[in-house]
Amino acid sequence: MTRRHEEIADELRRAIADGGYPVGAALPSESELAATHGVSRGTLRQAFGTLQAEGLIGSRQGARRVVLAATPSQSFTELRSFAQWARSGGRTPGGRVLSSHRAPATEAEAAQLQLTPGDEVLHILRIRTLDGEPVLLERTVYAGWTAEAVERLPDDCESVTQSLYEAVGLVMSHGEHHLDAVAAGTVDARELAVRRGSPLLRVRRTTTTTEGRPVETSDDRYRPGTVVFTVRNSVQANPLARTAPTRTSP
The missing domain is CATH 3.40.1410.10 (Chorismate lyase-like)
Incomplete structure (x- = not known):
């Protein structure tokens, strides 16, 4: 059974993909969205966490969540099949x-x-x-x-x-x-x-x-x-390396 925070994440994901919340726009406040969906802020934050993990939204302390992308991202910190990645973003x-x-x-x-x-x-x-x-x-x-x-x-x-x-x-x-x-x-x-x-x-x-x-x-x-x-990196862990290009046929 789909949990409530997953349903909310799906709704917000679709709204972002459809342009309801364009890239760069701020989402409504936690209190507004919690009232709209009839859930607690804790449930809403779970939905936000899902969208942040997909690279769709970002957050900063004291500010509203901002839309970063319209397409869910695939992170190199995990290895998933194309189908798994697609389903995680609500796509078929x-x-x-x-x-x-x-x-x-x-x-x-x-x-x-x-x-x-x-x-x-x-x-x-x-x-x-x-x-x-x-x-x-x-x-x-x-x-x-x-x-x-x-x-x-x-x-x-x-x-x-x-x-x-x-x-x-x-x-x-x-x-x-x-x-x-x-x-x-x-x-x-x-x-x-x-x-x-x-x-x-x-x-x-x-x-x-x-x-x-x-x-x-x-x-x-x-x-x-x-x-x-x-690609997420830090001074402690840096999985990203630059290499010279190799000649391959197109």
Whole structure:
């Protein structure tokens, strides 16, 4: 059963997405919103906490909460599947496999997946959607030992991460991400409904099991304006590193 603070978070999230509270605007005061929804301030603060964790609103002592973004963010402090991230923001995830084939691993793929060049890997091209709109094109290479389990999944599988866990107990627990911007190629433009050459946010990621065994490596390309990533750091812990760009094909 949905708890009251989750319902309030959903309502506020929709209002922000619809422009009722634009970016930069202050939300009504705690007392006003508590009266509007008929709840205590404690319940309301739980709803605020959810939206703050998603990067939608910010707070400062003695001031009203301010809208920071219209799109929930994915934080690198946690590893979640696309479907889990979408549902956390009140969106409906979807998608389908566009192509699938096995092939010998290239030297680069073998290095990323801790294989020997020539070992068999599985290539999957998958489009992801939010509320029916294309937002992400995934080019994923799975280590050969996972290929059979991945191929058994339906083409419109909502969450590969969750389905692999349920089917074979595979847990993807660690991820390394590299962000940059690329120009949309022919396939990107067609599947994401953008012009060829349009800027796309690219996230190259490699995911491993709890034992550190690589499961997949992927080149994920996001349509502009569909996702925000956040990195939280401090002088005590700094997960963000700058690296020189590498030459890769678009």
